[in-house]
Amino acid sequence: MIKKENILEAARKVLTEQGIDKLSLRKIAAETGCAAPSIYYYFKNKQEIVAGLWEQIAPSLQSSMIGAGDKHLAYAQFWLARPDDFRLFVTNADYFPFVATTEAYQALRAQLGGQLHQLNGQLMEQIYTQH
Helix, strand or coil, X not given: CCCHXXXXXXXXXXXXXXXXXXXXXXXXXHHHCCCHHHHCCCCCCHHHXXXXXXXXXXXXXXXXXXXXXXXXXXXXXXHHCCHHHHHHHCCCCCCHHHHCCCHHHHHHHHHHCCHHHHHHHHHHHHHHHCC
């Protein structure tokens, strides 16, 4: 029987190997060795899968910020080390609305307050203009 963790692991592999634009339930199912409809037991769509991936990475982000003297700097350094994840979770219009509704994202908003959007804007400029 397929498990939620297997689906998320397969989705991460597809994302890593083929990119955001190639992510599909069919490819995730093929990677897990199950039929695509089996995925619907855990997730309604690929957006929910991406939100599940966010919930896996969010504890690492929170952990890096907890021990930091400057939470804003820690937040920026975390994403600068993971630009592909930043593009997926924070700036992708197809997936961000699902990420933004998770408890993990709401906790991040509570921690950084109004600075979150400013930080994301600065990071977008850095990440999208790097050569």
